[in-house]
Amino acid sequence: MDDCIFCKIVSKEIPSDLIYENKGAMAFLDVSPLSEGHTLVIPKKHFERSHEMDIETWKDISDALDVVSKLLVGKMGVRNYNILQNNGRDAGQEVMHVHFHIIPKTKTEGLEIKWNSKKKDTKSTAKLLTE
Ligand code: 5GP
Ligand code: ZN
Numbered sequence: 001m002d003d004c005i006f007c008k009i010v011s012k013e014i015p016s017d018l019i020y021e022n023k024g025a026m027a028f029l030d031v032s033p034l035s036e037g038h039t040l041v042i043p044k045k046h047f048e049r050s051h052e053m054d055i056e057t058w059k060d061i062s063d064a065l066d067v068v069s070k071l072l073v074g075k076m077g078v079r080n081y082n083i084l085q086n087n088g089r090d091a092g093q094e095v096m097h098v099h100f101h102i103i104p105k106t107k108t109e110g111l112e113i114k115w116n117s118k119k120k121d122t123k124s125t126a127k128l129l130t131e
Helices: 005-010 055-076 122-130
Strands: 018-021 025-029 039-043 081-084 100-104
Touching (some): 005 025, 018 055, 025 055
Antiparallel strands (some): 081 100
16 A cells, blocks of 8 residues: 555554564554554554454564563563554544554553443344344
């Protein structure tokens, strides 16, 4: 994708603080971190949303998430963290190339979550999804 900022990071047209890479995924520091160590894990190939990714890409993403989480825990002493991935603008996706955030959480920094849970009929949803 010509105008995709993360494709340009993959091709090294735009520099990044690379933390880890494997065949299909790479991990680099977020340029505007919510906390120290805030890392983005992306597929090297351009996919807009996570359900578009093939299983091999998912495996490389999983490996990268595993390695980077352990680096943050082992080398930075991170104890609490969130893994977040947004699909679509209404869900908060600003860069339209799949990316997973790994965001260390401290008392003062990190992801703030507002969880607006509702009472819903889950049985009919389960029926819809499984029949
Ligand atoms: P989203 O809101 O799409 O889930 O997150 C996009 C993230 O990409 C943001 O946290 C933003 O700071 C980060 N980002 C945007 N442009 C760049 C860039 O050029 N380099 C890096 N390292 N991060 C970027
Ligand atoms: Zn892209």
